[in-house]
Amino acid sequence: ATLFSLPIPRGLKEDTTLYSSRFVPEYLEQKKVQKLLLVGLEGSGSSTIFKQAKFLYGTEFSPEEILNLKLMIQSNVYKYLSTLLEWRECFEDEALEEEKELGMSNHKGDGEPKAVQSTSSLYSLNQRLMHFANWLLEIVALGNLDAFFPAATREYAPIVEEVWKDPAIQATYKRKNELHFLPDVASYFLDRVVEISSNEYEPTETDILYAEGVNQWNGLSTLEFSLDDRGPLSDSYADKAGNPAIQTKYQLIRMNSKGLTGGFKCLGMLEDIRAIIFCISLADYDQTWVQSSGEPCNKMIASRDLFEDVIRHPSFEDTPCVLLLNKYDAFEEKISRVPLTVCEWFADFSPVRPHHTSQTSLASHAYYYVAVKFKDLYSSVADGRKLFVFQTKALERRTVDDAFRYIREVLRWDDVKNSDAGYCSADESSYSVDMTTSPS
Amino acid sequence: MASVAELKEKHAAATASVNSLRERLRQRRQMLLDTDVERYSRTQGRTPVSFNPTDLVCCRTLQGHSGKVYSLDWTPEKNWIVSASQDGRLIVWNALTSQKTHAIKLHCPWVMTCAFAPNGQSVACGGLDSACSIFNLNSQADRDGNIPVSRILTGHKGYVSSCQYVPDQETRLITSSGDQTCVLWDVTTGQRISIFGGEFPSGHTADVLSLSINSSNSNMFVSGSCDATVRLWDIRIASRAVRTYHGHEGDINSVKFFPDGQRFGTGSDDGTCRLFDVRTGHQLQVYSREPDRNDNELPTVTSIAFSISGRLLFAGYSNGDCYVWDTLLAEVVLNLGNLQNSHEGRISCLGLSSDGSALCTGSWDKNLKIWAFSGHRKIV
Numbered sequence: 001a002t003l004f005s006l007p008i009p010r011g012l013k014e015d016t017t018l019y020s021s022r023f024v025p026e027y028l029e030q031k032k033v034q035k036l037l038l039v040g041l042e043g044s045g046s047s048t049i050f051k052q053a054k055f056l057y058g059t060e061f062s063p064e065e066i067l068n069l070k071l072m073i074q075s076n077v078y079k080y081l082s083t084l085l086e087w088r089e090c091f092e093d094e095a096l097e098e099e100k101e102l103g104m105s106n107h108k109g110d111g112e113p114k115a116v117q118s119t120s121s122l123y124s125l126n127q128r129l130m131h132f133a134n135w136l137l138e139i140v141a142l143g144n145l146d147a148f149f150p151a152a153t154r155e156y157a158p159i160v161e162e163v164w165k166d167p168a169i170q171a172t173y174k175r176k177n178e179l180h181f182l183p184d185v186a187s188y189f190l191d192r193v194v195e196i197s198s199n200e201y202e203p204t205e206t207d208i209l210y211a212e213g214v215n216q217w218n219g220l221s222t223l224e225f226s227l228d229d230r231g232p233l234s235d236s237y238a239d240k241a242g243n244p245a246i247q248t249k250y251q252l253i254r255m256n257s258k259g260l261t262g263g264f265k266c267l268g269m270l271e272d273i274r275a276i277i278f279c280i281s282l283a284d285y286d287q288t289w290v291q292s293s294g295e296p297c298n299k300m301i302a303s304r305d306l307f308e309d310v311i312r313h314p315s316f317e318d319t320p321c322v323l324l325l326n327k328y329d330a331f332e333e334k335i336s337r338v339p340l341t342v343c344e345w346f347a348d349f350s351p352v353r354p355h356h357t358s359q360t361s362l363a364s365h366a367y368y369y370v371a372v373k374f375k376d377l378y379s380s381v382a383d384g385r386k387l388f389v390f391q392t393k394a395l396e397r398r399t400v401d402d403a404f405r406y407i408r409e410v411l412r413w414d415d416v417k418n419s420d421a422g423y424c425s426a427d428e429s430s431y432s433v434d435m436t437t438s439p440s
Numbered sequence: 441m442a443s444v445a446e447l448k449e450k451h452a453a454a455t456a457s458v459n460s461l462r463e464r465l466r467q468r469r470q471m472l473l474d475t476d477v478e479r480y481s482r483t484q485g486r487t488p489v490s491f492n493p494t495d496l497v498c499c500r501t502l503q504g505h506s507g508k509v510y511s512l513d514w515t516p517e518k519n520w521i522v523s524a525s526q527d528g529r530l531i532v533w534n535a536l537t538s539q540k541t542h543a544i545k546l547h548c549p550w551v552m553t554c555a556f557a558p559n560g561q562s563v564a565c566g567g568l569d570s571a572c573s574i575f576n577l578n579s580q581a582d583r584d585g586n587i588p589v590s591r592i593l594t595g596h597k598g599y600v601s602s603c604q605y606v607p608d609q610e611t612r613l614i615t616s617s618g619d620q621t622c623v624l625w626d627v628t629t630g631q632r633i634s635i636f637g638g639e640f641p642s643g644h645t646a647d648v649l650s651l652s653i654n655s656s657n658s659n660m661f662v663s664g665s666c667d668a669t670v671r672l673w674d675i676r677i678a679s680r681a682v683r684t685y686h687g688h689e690g691d692i693n694s695v696k697f698f699p700d701g702q703r704f705g706t707g708s709d710d711g712t713c714r715l716f717d718v719r720t721g722h723q724l725q726v727y728s729r730e731p732d733r734n735d736n737e738l739p740t741v742t743s744i745a746f747s748i749s750g751r752l753l754f755a756g757y758s759n760g761d762c763y764v765w766d767t768l769l770a771e772v773v774l775n776l777g778n779l780q781n782s783h784e785g786r787i788s789c790l791g792l793s794s795d796g797s798a799l800c801t802g803s804w805d806k807n808l809k810i811w812a813f814s815g816h817r818k819i820v
Contacts, residue, residue, distance in 0.1 A: 143635075143638050146595065219548070219568065219569035219570035219571060219599075220548065220550060220568040220569055220570075220599075222548075255568070265601075265618075265647065265649070265666070265691070266550075266552075266568055266599045266618060269510075269526065269550045269552070269567075269568060270550070271508075271526070293455075294451060295448065295451045295452075295455075296447050296448060296451070297448075
């Protein structure tokens with residue numbers, strides 16, 4: 001599918017006056033690093049975007065960072081397995097309950113009592129694996145997973161593999177669309193659990209991208225980088241390309257959303273943020289999320305609420321915001337079988353149904369609708385300021401590179417707007433036209 | 441399997457039930473309180489401490505940070521101060537001469553807390569990197585003049601909001617975190633000895649922002665949280681809080697034991713400081729500011745400290761005030777924010793030297809100031 005993104009701000013291309021006036025602020029800011037805050041709910045893909053940026057613009061991962069990622073991957077395997085084991089338990093109870101009801105109805109029909117009630121189902125584990133499963137779930141329940149893993153990873157790898165391959169777990173996994181809290185990448189790592197658990201294991205680039213998070217401890221991660229010019233836009237800035245000294249430097253600051261619970265107190269420490277990059281997974285509209293209060297809710301709505309909390313923070317009163325609508329590929333696949341309206345915030349989505357509606361066009365309509373919902377929300381919270389939206393598939397490096405170049409253009413346009421107030425209305429008109437075009 | 445709607449319904453019912461029980465507890469607590477410290481003190485004929493203009497003066501301004509100051513700590517034995525700032529540095533100062541003895545560049549500039557080891561030879565700091573870093577001040581600096589980190593304590597899953605060494609123990613440190621837990625560490629090995637809260641039902645239910653270890657009984661410490669409660673913990677029993685203290689209506693940014701170890705004070709986003717009795721759990725006194733004439737929002741309390749006798753309560757506020765409260769009579773007897781040479785920004789941290797002769801305040805104006813007592817005072 002073609003990238004569905006906002007047009008490049010028009011003024012930058014066509015008006016040479018803007019170009020010359022923009023030069024001065026950029027020159028004066030030559031030594032200043034522009035800080036970009038990257039944030040999103042768990043599973044939104046913000047850590048993948050950070051790691052892609054590191055591959056694109058940064059240096060190699062250091063040995064310490066690689067070790068950190070390895071330990072994180074090893075720990076995550078046990079989290080995935082414990083999630084599967086919990087769901088297996090639910091499904092087994094469910095299946096046994098159904099069987100019990102079936103047995104009772106048979107009893108009435110036959111007039112003969114059944115001598116033996118079945119105590120196993122498709123979801124039952126053998127006794128030895130059950131012992132391990134109960135032990136693991138107890139550790140998780142006590143919050144002690146960190147005390148055992150990744151330290152004991154190698155020791156338990158064979159039994160983990162055995163559990164993962166057991167028909168009961170495979171049957172549970174087949175229902176993965178019903179499984180909350182099991183990330184897409186679980187099978188990618190579980191399939192290779194013995195390899196991953198060995199001391200000699202070195203994460204590949206793909207492993208690093210697929211791993212959830214940047215480090216084990218949800219700490220804030222930073223990356224300093226600059227962007228080389230390329231593509232059609234570079235023509236306008238031919239002079240700049242020859243002057244690396246005046247290339248803008250950026251610092252990407254990625255904050256895990258777990259650090260944002262409570263009163264968002266730590267956000268107050270992030271001053272001088274040049275732009276917020278908020279990452280949302282488009283595929284979350286049918287997922288359930290447990291909030292910190294313990295109450296379950298739709299995950300897209302949880303993302304929306306976090307988004308609203310971030311943009312309302314006093315530190316970001318005048319900070320431009322770019323929304324990355326991520327996992328478009330998963331969204332495209334899902335939209336044909338799960339209607340967007342399962343999320344109550346999107347209840348009024350009703351796409352026009354022309355003849356021969358293709359999956360692609362349905363996804364495009366839905367994407368556009370979601371983008372406008374967020375733009376309207378942002379506009380109402382931020383006194384009419386514009387939200388910039390970009391579509392990404394974080395596992396495809398090109399889309400991440402495109403996103404950062406888009407962000408750079410947004411910031412340049414913001415600089416121009418701030419330095420030449422007279423041009424604001426002209427530039428904004430191209431967006432106000434866009435805003436009035438509403439799907440369905 | 442219960443549907444999401446059913447789960448929501450059950451959760452709402454459970455929440456309503458808990459809130460109802462909480463309100464009944466609050467009312468019961470209120471009934472049991474027959475007086476407070478102020479009223480009792482006045483019946484005993486106490487009068488407020490009075491300050492002459494020159495009794496407490498700013499005698500040093502420590503300049504050198506290029507970002508907001510977030511935290512400070514004194515050494516127990518000597519006149520050294522360590523401060524942590526948004527410029528990504530720890531600075532160790534000689535409080536007598538204002539000289540900088542160390543400037544430590546941090547890997548993660550977003551640092552929220554710092555602390556001296558009891559022997560004054562190490563400092564610890566933590567912040568948004570979710571880790572607590574230890575620096576040995578006797579380490580050899582590298583070619584760039586940077587002191588290498590000697591240990592990084594990892595394990596928290598949220599920012600490290602506060603850290604404090606266990607008194608008289610070089611190797612034990614307690615941290616509080618945005619992950620709703622506190623952790624006791626062995627600094628030598630980097631291992632977590634105990635985790636307070638988290639999955640256990642009596643732990644905090646929101647970010648933990650502050651902690652204070654009882655110097656009279658170093659097995660006990662209190663933690664203050666965004667859940668508006670303080671919890672008392674015994675280091676030897678991590679599985680449940682000894683007691684929970686209620687009364688505040690906002691995040692508890694600062695918690696400090698009273699010098700006798702039987703009470704502690706708190707400072708909060710609700711604009712008040714409070715005094716609690718450790719054993720009974722009762723709130724003994726509220727220290728409230730008069731509402732602003734402009735009906736502006738009340739400034740929040742960022743940090744507190746007691747004088748050696750406990751008669752004075754120092755409180756730093758978000759608007760740059762630094763009130764000196766008479767603890768017994770709940771009166772403001774001085775405002776360091778109004779004096780000559782006062783800070784120009786939020787008071788973010790403050791601390792009293794171990795001998796009680798000086799107070800240090802840190803501010804978002806990038807400076808620290810040392811206020812010293814002079815002369816003799818009679819206290820009635």
